[in-house]
Amino acid sequence: MPATNVRDPLRFAIAARRQELAKGGLPNHYFRPNARRNTYRCFMSLTLYSHPFSSYCQKVLVALYENDVEFEYRTLEDPSAMAELKARWPFARFPLLVDDERTIVESTIIIEHLMLKHGGRVRWLPEDPVAALEVRFLDRFFDNDVMAAMSKPVFAALKQDEARKDEAMVEARRALDLAYGWLEQRLAGRTWAAGENLSLADCAAAPSLFYADWVHAIADAYPTVRAYRSRLLAWPAFARAVDEARSFRHYFPLGAPDRD
Secondary structure, three states: OOOOOOOOHHHHHHHHHHHHHHHHOOOOOOOEOOEOOOOOHHHOOEEEEEOOOOHHHHHHHHHHHHOOOOEEEEEOOOHHHHHHHHHHOOOOOOOEEEEOOEEEEOHHHHHHHHHHHHOOOOOOOOOOHHHHHHHHHHHHHHHHHHHHHHHHHHHHHHOOOHHHHHHHHHHHHHHHHHHHHHHHHHOOOOOEOOEOOOOHHHHHHHHHHHHHHHHOOOOOOOHHHHHHHHHHHHOHHHHHHHHHHHHHHHHOOOOOOOOO
């Protein structure tokens, strides 16, 4: 799940949980529609190495689901899938896409690759290069200023550093309130992040705001941001990703709220 220059705390939570369970073995049981078991693997063009609870994986999954792109889902609950991923990308970050044996990493790059190579009803970047800059900027905002902020207390909780967790929570609340306040103004009059059409920015916004609200709830002072998050949760592609991740909520080290 990390995007450029952003570490993904949920990736570490997932890895830690997998290590706890590894002694008993982890069956490769998690395959979804569009994400189907492919016994003869060479016949399927696209393979995604991903975990349903990872925010950066969800970012890519919504792009795949929205455009009905068929792919094989190699869930990283399966140790053999993680071994395959490491063989292709020794940094072991995910998601990772394989397209006819070409390896593509980083969630934003994967989505742009899917748009250019596989098309679909939604074009994730506008054809107008100036309009595309706005979308790319918002993609970076959600990854770097929302996900990065919520990550601090999550990392501290994973390290079981209570003192640092309290300090990081204060930092996260301050940073997220700043992000929510800026976004409240930016979203005025817009249905989606960059206007009236879905874009790459919404792929980034959906998991970012989903998890950020778990760390520091979006206050009533930001009704436009709260309404936008609700629209994202009602977006069928993201609602599907959220449902697929529901059974992994115990991975969240701060404790997942009983909502969403």
